[in-house]
Amino acid sequence: MTSREEQKKVSKKSVFSRFENSTVLTIFVAFIAVVIVIQLGKTGGSFPTFISPVNVLNIIQQVAVPGMVAVGMTMVMISGGIDLSVGMLASLVAIVTALGLSQWKLGVIPSVLLGIAVAVALDSILGYIISRTKVEPFIITLGGMITFQGIALLLSHSREVMMHGELNFFKINLIEGAKDPATGLNLVIPPYVIIFFVVVILGWLLLTFTKYGRRIYAVGSNESAAYLAGVNVRNIRLSAYAINGFLVGIGAIMMLARINVGIITLGQGLEIDTIAMAVIGGTALSGGKGNIWGTFFGVLLLGSIGNAMNMLRLPPEVQYIAKGIIIILAVSLGSVYANLSSSILRLNKSALSRRDKR
């Protein structure tokens, strides 16, 4: 092999590895294509309702709240941690806010602020413990999850906390009257969808264009090297949990606004969904790897699966199987790519060293 060719091969590889989100994008596009083809086959060529504006907005409404939390989860995971407590924390925040509104009569703004403050404070406590001890974040946040569940049940006396639509502001339609040209149905964009996009963009800016972003990746990929490079490792880890807590707080209030009742089941399974979204988007459980746009597509993909299965009238049992398989596929494909490119690299290297010996 001439050195020119080698050069080409190496640079090709580095360009390829620059598209960090290629795996999730490939799967996402492939999935949409498959659904469209099936729909076209079924309806005999009429416009596939799956990609009609009304359905796309529908999907986004469904994923907006878990999506916000997934942004926080991505940051925690990049810093080398994980947070299993987000689901129960969201339930707790919803119950606290609902109580503030309906029983303690605090008024809307104080109740909402109280809910967010509780979320930030509790997740920061977990972050503090994790960053100051050597205990696995998995265990600490598992403990947090159980504790938060207990507090939430105690506060609500294990009952639902009814509200009277005090938070309805968050679900008004911002584009009242707009019609979908494809189906003629009403288009809906509530404020929380906007908030989701704002969170995604702010998260992306924070990770990509700030010192803080550089440091969080450093901490996640090599803690001791980060420390020796002057990074305050403990506070960076703590802050990731604090930010995550803030997003859980906002997310919980949006959920509360949607269903109008504070209840323990509100956040159930949120940790699984958000971890899945982040991981599908290419975030590594080992830290130091991941990005917000990857997570964004992970969010859309996971949301589309459920929606598409409903449209294709598949029973929920099958939906679980399909979701599970797609998660496994998304994650293992990434590692297959990595193995492939590293073995190509090894081959290159051994070819180089063989040439050097000669």
Added chain:
Amino acid sequence: MPDEVILRLENISKSFPGVKALQNISFDLRKGEVHCLCGENGAGKSTLIKILSGAYQPDEGGVIMFEGKKVTLNPHIAISMGIQTIYQEHTVFRHLNITENIFTGLEMGRNGILQKKEMKKKAEEVLKYLKSDLNPDDIMGDLTSGQQRIVEIAKGLIFQRKVIILDEPTAAFSVSEIDTLLGIIKTVKESGIGIIYISHHLEEVFRIADRVTVLRDGQKVSMYDLKDVTTEKLIKDMVGRDPSTFYKREEVPSGEVIFEARNVTGNGAKNVSLKLKRGEILGVAGMAGSGRSELMNVLFGAAGIESGVILINNKVVKQASPSNAIRNKMCFITEDRQSTGLFLKQSIAQNTIIANLVNTRGFFMSSTNDYKTGDKFIKLLGTKADDSHVRVINLSGGNQQKVVLAKWLNTDGEIFIFDEPTRGIDVGSKQEIYHIMVDLLKQGKAIIMVSSDMPEVIAMSDRVIVMKNGEVTAELSKNEVSEENILTHSIGGSKI
């Protein structure tokens, strides 16, 4: 009977890509003797042990004879034949007690039920035989490292091992623990077990060895009966490279003192004082485990300082954390670049800019600027990579080391600590790194260089301090620096 050979190696070689770690080694071990292996860092002692324990396979042509039969070893066979290796790093179960540690994997049982009493009795007997006051119920994690070693030796006795290999057993021991261990080794040897003992401390060698083999650069230099040898002779055998083959360094005039440590104690370093001038390389020599890297961590603020002061430009500075040190214009190229120097998953750019974040104002960063900085240092240092988008994990050792250098050069620091600057790096990159170091000196910067590579220390240093057990045992000026002098002070017989 005592002269019976248990283990014999003939023509053992071992090569790794680019290195010949061992060449044509012959070695034998008799029943009931202590055979010591001596040599500098990197002489091949550890490789030899790994071959004996079955962890490495020797190259073609070598023969291992065990009790007169030719054998091929792997870790399992080695243990079942009766060769037990006790490594430097502990391989104990900290939460189990002594009896359980001894019998793990080889439990005594009848019909699947453990015979706990039997096992405890056996453990008790052996500990008594070794004249140790340990109780079989003691939890392993509560013991000192010296006591843990004794348990490992006891294990060897219970299972009637024939060969016990001890690799640097007394690192981090107190004086009384060394006495106890050496006493126990004598007892064990009387029971007919052959012992291979590796130590950097020649005084221990002279206390327990029957024979001594000296290795240098992977070759066997000599073998003596202990009674025929002196400390001086051993040291002479361990050194003896031709200095004319060493790297020739450009001389740079030195300036005023930029860095000083006064009576620094902490993290294993004891009462260390040193001065560093601009334009100068201060070499720090000593055997592995002599506390050099530990001292560097203290000087850089990464480990706590118990007493003493650090002065930069003749002003006392508080060095409470690496970020303080970086602000004080210090840089620390660590010994193990992969685990403490680099962010392997990240790009060259991200690795280059990270340490200088401490010195920059503001909160926002531009990726374009990061990549520009990364590219600038790729060009400056001649790193072999397309551009700074490339992830560090895809680079070779020498190029990775250049990324580490880029990270520190980018901070515009003046006091550099290089800990093993060229470990695991090919010859070509080594020279380039030396060039960079000399360039730094020309800019009026200063370097403290820890190195186990003797030619490197001699070739690069303007002065050398030698460390042993956390203390500075000698400071050698340029014309006093020689392999023999350094080795004498780093392993020499008497404590200074």
